[in-house]
Amino acid sequence: MTLNTSILSKIFKDVSFSSDEKKSIEIKLEKLTLKKGTTILKAGDTVFNQYYVFDGCLRTYYIDNSGKEHTLQFAINDWWISDYTAFFTTTKAIMYIETIQDATLYKISKEHMEILYREIPQLETFFRKKMERAFTSFQKRILATLSQSAKERYLSFITTYPNIEQNVKNFHIASYLGITTESLSRIRKEIAHN
Template sequence: MILENQNIITQIFKNVDLDTIAVNLINQGMERIEVKKGEILIDVNQVVIDQYYVHSGCLRSYFTDTVGKEHTLMFAINDWWISDYTAYFTKAPAIVTIECLQDAVIYKLPKEKLDNLYENIPSLESFFRKKMEGAFASFQKRILGNISLSARERYHSFITTYPTIEKTVKNYHIASYLGITTESLSRIRKEIAKG
C-alpha cells in the first residue's frame, strides 16, 4: 500500500521534485477514499476543511438557487482538484454541493495538513498556487463565455474542456453547466450532427 501511495503521490505532484522524505510527509497528510455514485462529498452549510484530488471517476459541484434549480459549476475528472473553495478559504459554511456522478477514487487533503506541508516542502506552495491561478483563469473565462457566447459556442467549449465526460453524465447535468434546458442541448447536438 505504501508503494502504491508513493506512486500516486508522484503522479499527483508530477511537476514537483520530491525526495523520499517529502513523499512520506505527503503520504501521511493525504487519505485515499472510495466514493460511490450518488454520494454527496460536500453539502450546503457544511464546514469545509478538505480539498480532493480525483484519481478516477467523476464528481460535480453545483449550486441550488432559491427555487431549487441546480446550476453545475464544474465537473472533476482524473487529475482534477475539487472543493467548495469559498468555504475552504474563508471558513464560511459551504455554498455548493459536491456529488459523485461515477464511482470514484479520490485523495483527501485537509487544509491544516496542507499548511504544514507548505512549511516542510516549499515547492508544494508553488504547485498549488499555479493550480489556483489556472482555476481562477478558467472560472473567469467561463463567466465571460456565459455572458458573451451563444449556447452552441458554450457547448463547444464544454466538449473541448471535458472531452470524455459527455457520454458518462446525464444530459441535465450538462445542460445545467451550460445554463440551458435539456431540450436546447438536444437541439444543439442535432444541429451539430447535421453539419
C-alpha cells in the first residue's frame, strides 16, 4: 500500500516522519473500505487491531445479559476505535463494533504498533497522548452519567458529536445516553420549544 503524505499527516497530526519512517508505517497500516452495517468486532473475538476512522461513522456497543444494547462510543472522522480492554489486556472482546455509515478505516495491529514504538519513538508519544485524552473523555462520560440529567447528557452529546444525528438511528443515540427513544423525543421537543 502507498499512503500519500496528506493521509499520514491526517492520521498522525503534528508528527513529522523521515522517508524511511513513512515506509515503515505504510506497510503496517491496512486500509479497509466497509459498507454500512458491517460488524468488524463481536463479543468473544480476539482483538488484534485498533482502527483509525478516515471517514464514516462506527459505534462500539455492549449487549447485557437481558439482550439490551448499550452504546459506549461513536467513532467519527479522525477518531480511533477498538475494544481497548481486550486490545491492551489480550482478553476476549466484550464489545461489538459496527459501521453505521459506509466507512474508510486504517487498521493497525498491536504487534505492529509495538514495532513502530521501537522504530519511531514519537509515535509512542502520539498514542500515549491519544490514550490520555480518551481516558479523560471516558471519565467525564462516567461522571456525566452519574450526575447529569438526561437533557444535560443530550446537550453534551450534540456538542461532542455535531452533525451526527441525521446519520445515526434514534435508538443508538438513546442507548448512548442511557434513556429510551421516547425520552429522547421528549428532550428534543423541549429544547425545540425553548
